[in-house]
Amino acid sequence: MSATGADAPAGSAVRTVLVTGAGRGIGEATARRFADAGYLVGAFDLQPCAWAAGDDRVVTGVLDVTDPAAWEAALEQLTARAGGALNVLVNNAGLLYGMPFVDASYEQDSALVDVNVKGVMYGCRAAFPYLEKASSPVVVNLCSASAIYGQAEMAVYSATKFAVRGITEALDLEWGPKGIRVCSVWPLYVGTGMLEGVNTAGMRNMGVRLTEGDVAGEVSDLAEQTRRPPSGLLGRIRGAVGRAVHRPVGAQATAIYLASQVGPGRIIRLANKRLTS
Numbered sequence: 001m002s003a004t005g006a007d008a009p010a011g012s013a014v015r016t017v018l019v020t021g022a023g024r025g026i027g028e029a030t031a032r033r034f035a036d037a038g039y040l041v042g043a044f045d046l047q048p049c050a051w052a053a054g055d056d057r058v059v060t061g062v063l064d065v066t067d068p069a070a071w072e073a074a075l076e077q078l079t080a081r082a083g084g085a086l087n088v089l090v091n092n093a094g095l096l097y098g099m100p101f102v103d104a105s106y107e108q109d110s111a112l113v114d115v116n117v118k119g120v121m122y123g124c125r126a127a128f129p130y131l132e133k134a135s136s137p138v139v140v141n142l143c144s145a146s147a148i149y150g151q152a153e154m155a156v157y158s159a160t161k162f163a164v165r166g167i168t169e170a171l172d173l174e175w176g177p178k179g180i181r182v183c184s185v186w187p188l189y190v191g192t193g194m195l196e197g198v199n200t201a202g203m204r205n206m207g208v209r210l211t212e213g214d215v216a217g218e219v220s221d222l223a224e225q226t227r228r229p230p231s232g233l234l235g236r237i238r239g240a241v242g243r244a245v246h247r248p249v250g251a252q253a254t255a256i257y258l259a260s261q262v263g264p265g266r267i268i269r270l271a272n273k274r275l276t277s
């Protein structure tokens with residue numbers, strides 16, 4: 001594994017975050033935001049992150065999220081520089097193929113499941129002992145508004161994000177009593193390289209209205225909220241809403257998410273049919 005980055009001062013209370021898929025897009029914006037907030041950042045991807053070269057706030061290296069041994073090595077490398085604890089894990093790495101289901105291949109199906117699902121499972125499993133040692137630990141999984149209802153022309157991607165939703169909900173229940181918060185963010189379309197060449201009806205109908213910075217802001221807000229619970233009556237009400245396990249990002253995803261919580265199944269299906277075909 002190649003890596004760069006300076007050691008944290010011995011015995012310091014520096015907070016650590018590991019972000020996967022941090023080479024570009026939402027992962028890069030998230031890693032940069034945590035670095036600006038004073039965290040020691042582990043920014044990992046299939047290649048060391050070029051943007052982090054020479055930045056002593058950032059440890060960068062290679063982490064293929066489908067490889068359990070690579071997870072162990074990256075976590076050890078990062079946390080050795082900050083007392084063996086990991087405060088925040090951001091499972092961000094992901095792949096998307098947007099096309100009619102029958103036009104994709106078995107290999108593409110497998111790649112999506114490997115990165116989007118196994119990558120999150122492996123990350124949570126490998127990070128657990130490091131999270132257990134940290135104060136106010138939190139896992140933020142990059143889910144998607146496509147985990148609300150199965151999306152036409154994104155069937156496998158949508159299915160993988162339903163799996164991320166399931167892992168998040170289950171570990172929230174299992175790890176909550178251990179003091180580890182597990183939550184997820186649910187953006188709709190975000191203007192990153194992931195959407196290059198994608199031209200689904202859903203994307204045309206709903207447009208691309210979010211930036212990577214919008215999503216990074218929600219991820220860092222979840223980490224800070226876990227660290228500093230809001231005070232005062234209004235703050236506690238806002239905090240209770242914000243402490244939901246899943247956080248839709250942006251007005252469109254929020255409206256669709258809330259409608260799905262209260263609307264009858266047939267209406268939700270009809271709305272999704274209209275939006276994605």
Ligand SMILES: NC(=O)c1ccc[n+]([C@@H]2O[C@H](COP(=O)([O-])OP(=O)(O)OC[C@H]3O[C@@H](n4cnc5c(N)ncnc54)[C@H](O)[C@@H]3O)[C@@H](O)[C@H]2O)c1
Nearest residue numbers: 021023024025026064065092093094142144189190192194
């Ligand atoms: N862009 C969107 O519209 C959108 C919407 C909702 C959710 N998301 C989710 O947000 C996350 C980030 O998406 P993005 O738009 O920034 O994508 P992106 O394609 O811009 O970046 C993804 C990063 O993941 C890395 N990656 C791919 N396979 C990997 C592997 N095996 N191990 C480690 N890293 C790997 C890539 O190298 C890349 O740097 C994904 O989980 C995605 O599903 C994106």
